[in-house]
Amino acid sequence: MTEHPLVQQYIAAVCAEVRCREVHGEIRQELLCHLEDLADRLLAEGTPADRVAAEALAHMGDPAVVGRELNRAHRPRTDWSVIALVGLLVAIGAVALLSVEQSNWWGEGARPGFWLVHLALTAVGLGAALGLVWLDYRLVRQYWWAPFAVAAALLVSLGPRPYDGSLWQLAIYESTPLLFAVAAAGAFARLNWTRPWAWPWAFSLWVVPSYLFFAASSARYFPLYSAVWLVLVLASRPKWPHLAGFLSLWTGMGLVGLLTMKAHHKQRLMIYLNPARDADGAGYMATQSKLALQNAGLWGHGWAAPLDLVPNAHSDLLFTYMTYAFGWAAGAAFCLLFGFFLFRLGRMTLLVREPIGHMLALALLTLLAFQFIWSVLMASGITPILGLRLPFTGYGPQVVAHLAALGLMLGVYRRKDMLPAHNGLTH
Amino acid sequence: MSISKELLKGSTVPMILSLLDRQPMYGYEMIAAIARESGGVFDFKEGTLYPILHALEAEGHVESFWSEDSGARRRKYYLITGSGRGHLAARRAEWARFRQAVDRVLGEGQA
Numbered sequence: 001m002t003e004h005p006l007v008q009q010y011i012a013a014v015c016a017e018v019r020c021r022e023v024h025g026e027i028r029q030e031l032l033c034h035l036e037d038l039a040d041r042l043l044a045e046g047t048p049a050d051r052v053a054a055e056a057l058a059h060m061g062d063p064a065v066v067g068r069e070l071n072r073a074h075r076p077r078t079d080w081s082v083i084a085l086v087g088l089l090v091a092i093g094a095v096a097l098l099s100v101e102q103s104n105w106w107g108e109g110a111r112p113g114f115w116l117v118h119l120a121l122t123a124v125g126l127g128a129a130l131g132l133v134w135l136d137y138r139l140v141r142q143y144w145w146a147p148f149a150v151a152a153a154l155l156v157s158l159g160p161r162p163y164d165g166s167l168w169q170l171a172i173y174e175s176t177p178l179l180f181a182v183a184a185a186g187a188f189a190r191l192n193w194t195r196p197w198a199w200p201w202a203f204s205l206w207v208v209p210s211y212l213f214f215a216a217s218s219a220r221y222f223p224l225y226s227a228v229w230l231v232l233v234l235a236s237r238p239k240w241p242h243l244a245g246f247l248s249l250w251t252g253m254g255l256v257g258l259l260t261m262k263a264h265h266k267q268r269l270m271i272y273l274n275p276a277r278d279a280d281g282a283g284y285m286a287t288q289s290k291l292a293l294q295n296a297g298l299w300g301h302g303w304a305a306p307l308d309l310v311p312n313a314h315s316d317l318l319f320t321y322m323t324y325a326f327g328w329a330a331g332a333a334f335c336l337l338f339g340f341f342l343f344r345l346g347r348m349t350l351l352v353r354e355p356i357g358h359m360l361a362l363a364l365l366t367l368l369a370f371q372f373i374w375s376v377l378m379a380s381g382i383t384p385i386l387g388l389r390l391p392f393t394g395y396g397p398q399v400v401a402h403l404a405a406l407g408l409m410l411g412v413y414r415r416k417d418m419l420p421a422h423n424g425l426t427h
Numbered sequence: 428m429s430i431s432k433e434l435l436k437g438s439t440v441p442m443i444l445s446l447l448d449r450q451p452m453y454g455y456e457m458i459a460a461i462a463r464e465s466g467g468v469f470d471f472k473e474g475t476l477y478p479i480l481h482a483l484e485a486e487g488h489v490e491s492f493w494s495e496d497s498g499a500r501r502r503k504y505y506l507i508t509g510s511g512r513g514h515l516a517a518r519r520a521e522w523a524r525f526r527q528a529v530d531r532v533l534g535e536g537q538a
Contacts, residue, residue, distance in 0.1 A: 014474075030454065030477060030503045037455040037500075038473070061472030069478030073485050351487050417485045421493065421503070 004053045010063050017067025020074045020418045076414045085341040093393025096322045100314045102304035118395050125400040129407025137412050141356045144186025151179035155216040171397035177221045178401045180209045181228045185363040188232040189356040199242050220386040231366045289320045290381035300327030318394040320379040342369050348413045357412040364405045441518040451506035488514050
């Protein structure tokens, strides 16, 4: 049956209509299998052997019609709602920043005209996103070590130097969580928990970047990366002993850390966790931000309202400024908008069935969601001030990293129906 | 007697989903089950089933996997997902409303 010229012709006619070549093999196999079953039945019903092929094909229907319909099921996908939402968020961030600039306030790293720099950075980010949409993301599984090595090299070369205010240094810092997240997604896509080396391997995927973050004075990425790592671990379905192993090791490390911590570090940690204890010193930013939010009022203090007491109003605490200037109504609306955006991203992630894509989408979703949630909680004084920024808004090169992450996600989603099947996530 | 294409179009998806709701199946099995359970009324072009299945998979209502039978034919099975079950329930309710409404109008015509 497989070699029959009429059958070959039929399948070729179907595949000719399906633009995505990668799924041709599967379609061929599925249709052949069907035709063989059909042929068996026709033979059993008494059809002469030389007429079986023709009769079976007659049952199948016009190959061009079948092919065209199959093509519709295997086209590139775009989630326009996500693109529209990001556009809106970027626009809102730009407007808020313009208000900051016009309030004539110059905080850390800001100078006159920083709004234009922000626009330029956003444009760079959008360019990066566009390029990444077309990347074949499956490379991430094979070359996961590349982003890992780059991020590690960057952090090692930066070393423990303090932040000197340059955009380039910040750009390097801000790229590392994204690079590590992508690398981890690729590495976890290869992980097989039944192998004995899986556990130490997974653990080092957490330990190495975490250590590098602390060593390069960028400890703020530690909770961010840990969250991404944790999500990837859970998504790869480890066994209970593996999870228990992680928990016990962390408890041990935590205890050792607490016991060996010097007194003044302990004090800083306490203030970190409860800024009110030192409202004029180390807890200043957190307390001021909370006050600003409380004093915002329903409609805010208006365009270009000065908020001198909140440092970093243009970056870390842009959410605080936005709410202060435009009111609780605006702050709540922004949160709802972002929440809806994350919901649509979540839907995209769920629809990606292919394992590498699924891992990558989860990692990127966690990266964006964590930074949003932490930023908002940070502004409200609920979580320690960590220097994580609200995605897509806020001044600084992190906008490029955020948009790049989005581009990667859109790229994963785009190919979701254009790949040959794997044996699904549920098996 | 063949059924008009228009009538068939709206009900193929719920029929397929309800079959998969009972157990995972491959394409030929589904065609045979529909033909059998409909008493031979539904006997449509078998090739057109596959685009429907692939589209359902793209929407996340079903998942597919290849059976790992070495020697025997490697078959592509489909199984229904949670989202698929929800979709099926909605389409069943829609069908019930549709059927009742048409029956009422047709019934009144006869009286």
